[in-house]
Amino acid sequence: MTPTSLADWLSYIESQHPSEIELGLERGNKVLAKLGLKRPKHNVITVAGTNGKGSTCAMLTQYLVSQGHSVGTYTSPHFLHFNERIALNNQPCEDALICQAFELIEQVRADIPLTYFEFSTLAALWVFDQSELDYWVLEVGLGGRLDSVNMIDADVAVVTSIALDHVDWLGDDINVIACEKTGIAREGKLLVSGVVNPPQGIADTAADIGAVLKQKGVDFQFSAQQKTWSWQNEEHRFEALPIPSLPLQNAATVVAVLTYMGLEPQTSALIELFASAELTGRFxxxxxxxxxxxxxxxxxxxxxxxxxxxxxxxxxxxxxxxxxxxxxxxxxxxxxxxxxxxxxxxxxxxxxxxxxxxxxxxxxxxxxxxxxxxxxxxxxxxxxxxxxxxxxxxxxxxxxxxxxxxxxxxxxxxxx
Structure with a gap:
């Protein structure tokens, strides 16, 4: 029987693949091609990193929505409700739309096995496509290069931090992990690295791909005072920004993304963002x-x-x-x-x-x-x-x- 409720669908997709995690793009790409999805009006922003992905996605989304843009945001995991993973303009998607996505994916996938995360990612992309949005903000689940989020070419790739984590899947070499996470970048497209003391693997992978790399500490800097902080690169400077409740390192990366995307953020809008931005479960x-x-x-x-x-x-x-x-x-x-x-x-x-x-x-x-x-x-x-x-x-x-x-x-x- 075809599942009808979201709870039934989630139980069903959990049972469709023997492994909770199986990295690789081949299965998802086959189904994605059958869905025939369009891209957003402006950019796909994909965010990878050991820590800071969620807060970076949250701040990017909040800023873009505050400026009148329509935004789809895909994150994981969720805390209480699956709908938290698929948000439209900062609001969790309704059950009915997610169920519609799952039903279509089930129809087109035929005998292609999909993991829970692949099902979820494809559903999010379909929902965003149907909603005709200005921006998609996508959080990588694990790694980067082989994560199902990487099925979609990023217009802007972001790497928030690099550290040893998920070593069973990504290995215990920091440069190998850096290469995996930087693998979300695309030729000729912007790659913003917020990594402090970045491993050489970031620059090497960016060069191999042909991405346009902008690095914290090289192309842009920030500094904190007692109650405020400032950000600058060669062309822009923002001062007297409020210290956010979310990590300052990630806030600095967000300013870099907005600036290098050419959105020309105004100091007043950044002050409003950092005075109010918060995210469930981040202190x-x-x-x-x-x-x-x-x-x-x-x-x-x-x-x-x-x-x-x-x-x-x-x-x-x-x-x-x-x-x-x-x-x-x-x-x-x-x-x-x-x-x-x-x-x-x-x-x-x-x-x-x-x-x-x-x-x-x-x-x-x-x-x-x-x-x-x-x-x-x-x-x-x-x-x-x-x-x-x-x-x-x-x-x-x-x-x-x-x-x-x-x-x-x-x-x-x-x-x-």
């Missing part, structure tokens, strides 16, 4: 009494960013942490060990979920207060009580799954 304050922050930090680079955010809080916070076992747990724990008064560690469900004891093992030699729980919900009950009693903020972090579990928990709580 987002979601509750008071106690103050609760959620953050998807799950690798060393993101942990360093979180550590810097925690240092300015009025009191040493309490942690609720859950992680996936295929992440660099040891490095994350080492970076953040002294940032929290107490660690409430929890098991994460699913085959990739690490056990609380796995996390605590890295903290045991450091004589740090730790507690273990069988779920994020139970950890939250204990941590919230401590935070209230001691007047400390609470930070929930470690994975998209961890933040999603918090949001599910909070839906049923009146005081969160």
């Amino acid at each position: 987002q304050k979601v509750s008071q009494q106690p103050d609760v922050y959620i953050d998807v930090a799950h690798n060393p680079e993101a942990a360093i960013e979180l550590q810097q955010r925690l240092a300015v809080l009025d009191a040493q916070p309490i942690a609720v942490c859950g992680m996936l076992h295929d992440k660099d747990i040891g490095s994350v724990m080492s970076i953040l060990a002294d940032s929290f008064e107490t660690w409430h560690c929890a098991d994460l469900a699913g085959p990739r979920g690490a056990k609380a004891q796995d996390l605590v093992a890295y903290l045991a030699p450091l004589d740090i207060n730790t507690q273990c729980y069988s779920s994020i919900a139970l950890a939250l009950l204990g941590a919230i009580e401590q935070a209230k009693q001691e007047g400390r903020p609470l930070v929930v972090f470690g994975s998209f799954v961890t933040v999603s579990d918090y949001l599910q928990f909070a839906k049923g709580k009146n005081d969160l």
